[in-house]
Amino acid sequence: MGLEEEYIQIGSDIIHAAFEVRNNAGAGMLESFYEAALVFELQSMGYKVASQAIIPAIYRGNIIKDAFHADIIVDDKVIIELKALSKIGENEFRQLYTYLTLSNLRLGYLINFGAQDFSFGKWRDHSTYTKGLFRIVNNLR
Numbered sequence: 001m002g003l004e005e006e007y008i009q010i011g012s013d014i015i016h017a018a019f020e021v022r023n024n025a026g027a028g029m030l031e032s033f034y035e036a037a038l039v040f041e042l043q044s045m046g047y048k049v050a051s052q053a054i055i056p057a058i059y060r061g062n063i064i065k066d067a068f069h070a071d072i073i074v075d076d077k078v079i080i081e082l083k084a085l086s087k088i089g090e091n092e093f094r095q096l097y098t099y100l101t102l103s104n105l106r107l108g109y110l111i112n113f114g115a116q117d118f119s120f121g122k123w124r125d126h127s128t129y130t131k132g133l134f135r136i137v138n139n140l141r
Contacts, residue, residue: 007107010047010078011135017041018111018133022118031084034113035071038082048075055103070099078107084114087130100138110134 021037035051042049050073057067072080081096088110096108112132121131 007077010074011107011109013045013047014042014074014078014080014109015133017045018109018113019118022113022132025113027084027114027116027118029084029113031071031082031113034084034111035082038080038111039072042072042074049073050076055099057102068099068102070103073103073105077105078109079103079105080109080111083110083112085112086114086116088112088115089129093134093136096136097138100136104138106138108136108138110136 017038020041021034025033025037039049039051051071053070053073054066055068055070057064059067070079071082074080079096079099081092081099083092092110092112096110100106100108111134115130115132117130118132120133120135121129122134
């Protein structure tokens, strides 16, 4: 399996797992519940999953070891940032993009289990911030 196919497979499985969690638990739970449930679903698919993974940052030449905590990292390739809000904003997207940039990973998903409309939206389309699933690609490599 090539690199592109691998990312497509992981992304497809993440989306499937997110829908499993949402369909079984519904909206209204705490973010920590959704995180544990999504970790369970992804691990049952055979993925290596790191929860609350530490992402270091560099400030004026000094490494800050625990600068950020990504909610989930799948197979050391994909970052998942979770929310449980009725609506998200630009800050949530910037947070995930910062994590992608600092970790030098290519792909991230922002999943808002609190969204009434649990479907795909686009980052730059502010009217879709009420949706539940967003994919962000880091093209800086």
